[in-house]
Amino acid sequence: MKIKVNPWQLLLLLSLLLSFFPLVWMVSTALKQTDQIFSDFLNPIPLPVTLEHFIHAFNSSPLHRFFLNSFVVATSVTAFQVLTSIFAAYALTQFVFKGRQALFYVIVASMLIPVLVTMLPNYLLLSKWGLLNTYFAVILPQLASGMGIFFLRQSFRTIPKALLESAEVEGATDWQKMWLIVVPAVRPMIVAIGIILFINVWNEYFWPLMVINKQNMFTIPLALQLFINSEGGTSWGPMMAVATLASIPPIVAFLLVQKHIISSFLSTGVK
Amino acid sequence: MGGLSYEPMASVPARRELEKKSEKDWVDRMKAFQKVKPFLYLAPALIPIALFIYYPLVKSLQISFLSWNMVSPNRKFVGMDNYSYLLQNREFWNSVWNTGVYTVLLLLLLLVSPFFVAYAVTRISGRVQAFYKSAIFVPTVLSLAVSSIVFLWLFNPISGSVNHLIALVGIPPVNWLSDPTWALISMVIITSWKTFGYHFILLLSGILSVPQDIVEAAKIDGVSSSMGLIRRIYVPLSSGTLLFVFVMTVVFGIQWSFVPIQMLTNGGPDQATSHLVFTVYQYAFQFFKSGLASAAAVLTFLVFSGLIVFQALVMERRVHYEN
Numbered sequence: 165m166k167i168k169v170n171p172w173q174l175l176l177l178l179s180l181l182l183s184f185f186p187l188v189w190m191v192s193t194a195l196k197q198t199d200q201i202f203s204d205f206l207n208p209i210p211l212p213v214t215l216e217h218f219i220h221a222f223n224s225s226p227l228h229r230f231f232l233n234s235f236v237v238a239t240s241v242t243a244f245q246v247l248t249s250i251f252a253a254y255a256l257t258q259f260v261f262k263g264r265q266a267l268f269y270v271i272v273a274s275m276l277i278p279v280l281v282t283m284l285p286n287y288l289l290l291s292k293w294g295l296l297n298t299y300f301a302v303i304l305p306q307l308a309s310g311m312g313i314f315f316l317r318q319s320f321r322t323i324p325k326a327l328l329e330s331a332e333v334e335g336a337t338d339w340q341k342m343w344l345i346v347v348p349a350v351r352p353m354i355v356a357i358g359i360i361l362f363i364n365v366w367n368e369y370f371w372p373l374m375v376i377n378k379q380n381m382f383t384i385p386l387a388l389q390l391f392i393n394s395e396g397g398t399s400w401g402p403m404m405a406v407a408t409l410a411s412i413p414p415i416v417a418f419l420l421v422q423k424h425i426i427s428s429f430l431s432t433g434v435k
Numbered sequence: 436m437g438g439l440s441y442e443p444m445a446s447v448p449a450r451r452e453l454e455k456k457s458e459k460d461w462v463d464r465m466k467a468f469q470k471v472k473p474f475l476y477l478a479p480a481l482i483p484i485a486l487f488i489y490y491p492l493v494k495s496l497q498i499s500f501l502s503w504n505m506v507s508p509n510r511k512f513v514g515m516d517n518y519s520y521l522l523q524n525r526e527f528w529n530s531v532w533n534t535g536v537y538t539v540l541l542l543l544l545l546l547v548s549p550f551f552v553a554y555a556v557t558r559i560s561g562r563v564q565a566f567y568k569s570a571i572f573v574p575t576v577l578s579l580a581v582s583s584i585v586f587l588w589l590f591n592p593i594s595g596s597v598n599h600l601i602a603l604v605g606i607p608p609v610n611w612l613s614d615p616t617w618a619l620i621s622m623v624i625i626t627s628w629k630t631f632g633y634h635f636i637l638l639l640s641g642i643l644s645v646p647q648d649i650v651e652a653a654k655i656d657g658v659s660s661s662m663g664l665i666r667r668i669y670v671p672l673s674s675g676t677l678l679f680v681f682v683m684t685v686v687f688g689i690q691w692s693f694v695p696i697q698m699l700t701n702g703g704p705d706q707a708t709s710h711l712v713f714t715v716y717q718y719a720f721q722f723f724k725s726g727l728a729s730a731a732a733v734l735t736f737l738v739f740s741g742l743i744v745f746q747a748l749v750m751e752r753r754v755h756y757e758n
Binding site for chain 2: 175307338369374385388407430
């Protein structure tokens, strides 16, 4: 008997394993009892399952406040970015005007400018406006997203011209065309892009770190750092519990629209 | 335009004249409105981008010529002093060198390996393919902060499961975060674990865009092994995507690896994990030397821009070549 091993299959299994190994360990550590964490190093199955670390995490820090902060920041940034992207993408696809291509390049190039050249002046500006340690400090610099505009422009271009022309014949204004034709036509894409943007903001660490240093304004990723510092790295249970909680919203969001997300990345059109 | 309605008793022909004029005004105004309309639609996006991305870019350049601690009103213009200080500073060159090491390792984990995994996915049947695509993408939606602290636990020298796992095959324990060499490698692993799925999908889109008839033709010509096809067909024909992912890896990979560095090593042990992005952060927010920080940021930006321009030029040429 000969078993044929496909090396490509093997490579896939390996990457699957490496992708999930840290995740499985995170969740299992969060659910294990403390003595099992420190004795049963290679068994991922918690025996018995306990929620004590989750309870401890909520009791030892204002975790609900961190979640609220993350939620406020992530939803408002997402809402603004989707809105500004819809307007910009509509202008870039439906209007013909001088400088259209140039402005598109200006927007795309803005994605590639590294945060490290913008962070210090932005920090100084927000500090001058007295906005440090407020939601505005995190939200304001992110009102528009080059990525959102880029993806929406791609999808707006797929809308058949005839559809828009017939609306024009009936005397529809641009405002009406945008909200009644263009946006409904690509709604699944807008939702997918909105979710990608939401996940990005939810996970953000770099920028909030610069402008937030008051504990009660921390977003979830910043709060994770708190668990390293104050707990001295020994309370792995609560640490993994918070990490697990922090991961639930983006994973749920991703699972809701995974097909659209994967296909929108697959069709980015970089060739 | 204004004030027309304040002339109450105009004669009939004069009024007609006025009506005509106001109609023309109205048409003119509509025309003008149509002209600015695209910009009105673009403004909500362009204003924040200009104010928080392009303006600070210029501002950074300006600060890089100053000696200033960010707080005091004394800003002294020092010309190129910050730049020449950096170029003579050993720590700066250390972080330049480390940035190079990071880049090479990141390219290995975020360009080379995801390319092979993406190719592997195209070798299997449709149903399982969809599963793998989603599954490998999952870690991408997590925060780098989560990735960092999960690996802090996995890499713990005594109770972490990685050392226990490698002990099974007889490998002695590794001090993942406190050994200078391994610490840098750990930072790369943590960053790559989170980013792998995204690059995998991008590279897959490149591979899928290779026309199947070209692959068939190559097979008829005797290129039959997978490695042969990858080398002769898939790599050259998806070079645009490869180049894009290359730039993404260098520009964003270096920036993303900031998170585990800041959270877990603070650039140590002994500056072994510090790189340019972290150096800029340290100069600015730990030592309050905004001039030096901006000069380092500007230098890093120049290197990144060079890469991006290089990518754009190569892509341009490739497009012409294809046409």
